[in-house]
Amino acid sequence: MVSTARSPLSPPFRQDLLIAAAGLVGGLALWALGLFNNPRPPLGGGWVLLPLAVMALAEALRRTAPSAALVLGTVALAGDLVTLSLLATIVMFSDVVYAAVLYGGPRLSRAVPPASAALTAAVTVGTLAAVRDPQALLAGIVCGLVTVGPAWTGVIVRDHRNAAAAERLRAQQTALLAEMDRVQAVTAERARMARELHDVVANHLSAIAIHATAAQSLDDRAATGDALAVIRENSVHGLAEMRRLIGLLRTAGDHEEVSAAPTLDGLDTLLSHARRHGAAGGLGFTLRDERSGGPLPAPVELAAYRIVQEALTNALKHASPGEVAVVLESPGREDGGSGGGALTVTVTSPCDRRPGPRAPGSGAGLVGMRERAELLGGSFRAGPAGAAGGTRWEVRAVLPLGDAVHGAADGGDGARRGDGA
Incomplete structure (x- = not known):
């Protein structure tokens, strides 16, 4: 009493x-x-x-x-x-x-x-x-x-x-819990928006920074014109992506226009853009897809695509001339996609000293990649790794394919997103 x-x-x-x-x-x-x-x-x-x-x-x-x-x-x-x-x-x-x-x-x-x-x-x-x-x-x-x-x-x-x-x-107590849930949901949504903005727009901005740096350091009028053309192209694409994201944030209700999430089937297109932007810096890009079994869960596909996208963007900004290799590996699954196992995403690039100026970086990309992997219960590592041809920078993410993925995507995602915000 x-x-x-x-x-x-x-x-x-x-x-x-x-x-x-x-x-x-x-x-x-x-x-x-x-x-x-x-x-x-x-x-x-x-x-x-x-x-x-x-x-x-x-x-x-x-x-x-x-x-x-x-x-x-x-x-x-x-x-x-x-x-x-x-x-x-x-x-x-x-x-x-x-x-x-x-x-x-x-x-x-x-x-x-x-x-x-x-x-x-x-x-x-x-x-x-x-x-x-x-x-x-x-x-x-x-x-x-x-x-x-x-x-x-x-x-x-x-x-x-x-x-x-x-x-x-x-x-x-109920009001306090509701307020805590609201704050956590807002924090998680802000973290998700930050990752999406960085992953979608950073690729175009990185290309702009790289070619602007090249244009400043070149005396060739034709090469400068080509760099300015690439800058204009990426500026237009970046503005389009920004407008699309802003439109999604402003649109509410049943008429909300949601774009389709990218999948690993779009990696060829992603690498073709990377080859075009990295050719001037002596970068080549290869993709080795060693996946087997049925289709992957949608959250895994999206996370893997964004991790590869950010890793390629970092390679364009910081890698020295050489080959950038993207490798996808996953074991076969007898139940067609609902069983265990994991998708391993590996992106390696040469990290010897790069001649000339480099585009600036903030480190937010590595944080975003780590968050995407941890949200699915996986692991992430980025750092130098020894190789036969010299030291290379390796980005490696292991994304589980089991039932926990669906729980993380449906209910646990919002609660765990706030950890890295």
């Missing part, structure tokens, strides 16, 4: 002081009018005002110190019963019992209701044994109304308050 008890050193609540004052004034009015409950008490006269004052003090402490208030109230009630007895004192005691259950600690709130029931039973049996008259049951009924009724009312109200507090806490 949630306890609403406060420290005994805390000041009383203003409402409790008003309740205590009202009870005290009401008791004084009953005393002045001579309205008493016990016409033949052991103690008469003004002694009845002492329990009234103690009970008023207990009322003032009903929420600040419920345990102390209950003890004072019980003592005051016992004193009231041996004097003339005022109704105001009894009514205030019932409120003290109610407040002890509602505002007291868990142990007190659990102990008061059964104790009240036991007290009522004891009063009833004791009165019957003393007077041997059925009318003695009225004493038990009055005791129950003063103790059991307020106690169980406090239990009901406390349970409702605890349930409401639990619901508010659950609502806050």
Whole structure:
């Protein structure tokens, strides 16, 4: 249970002081009018005002110190019963019992209701044994109304308050989780957009940078004209790709125009563009496709295509003259594409010192390739590797082909994308 008890050193609540004052004034009015409950008490006269004052003090402490208030109230009630007895004192005691259950600690709130029931039973049996008259049951009924009724009312109200507090806490937690999901989804979408923009546009911008660098370093007017023509061509293609992506971002609803994702069948076209842009730098490009088995999952095809595309772009910018080799390997799968295994993508290029200026790079391409591989549960490595013809730069990605790929593409992709954002 949630306890609403406060420290005994805390000041009383203003409402409790008003309740205590009202009870005290009401008791004084009953005393002045001579309205008493016990016409033949052991103690008469003004002694009845002492329990009234103690009970008023207990009322003032009903929420600040419920345990102390209950003890004072019980003592005051016992004193009231041996004097003339005022109704105001009894009514205030019932409120003290109610407040002890509602505002007291868990142990007190659990102990008061059964104790009240036991007290009522004891009063009833004791009165019957003393007077041997059925009318003695009225004493038990009055005791129950003063103790059991307020106690169980406090239990009901406390349970409702605890349930409401639990619901508010659950609502806050739900809202917090929803906000975390929203932030994670936005972060993952931004990371995906960054990868797509880099992979789609960077190839054209790299070609522009390479040929602009060549145009600046060449004195041949014809060669400069050819470089400017390539720059214009890639600028037009890059702008077209940018407009297409911006259009996709701005279009919403059922009429959203989504372009087909590239597949490995387009690698020949990709390499032909690379050959045309790399010829001036002495680069040659080869493709060795050693795949076997059925078709690959769409997420694997897209990731492999983008990794090859970025690796070729990096080779155009940084590789020294020589051959750039693209190798695709995958084992045969008996179930036609739903089984295990992995697609291995390897792109190697010469990394000896390259003559002349190079196009600048930011390193975002390597981050994007690593993210694409890890999203599918695969691995990625990029770095120099020894070879017979000299040191070569090797990009190697292993992309699983099992059922986990579909889970990553459907549900786990968005959750894991944010890791590299």
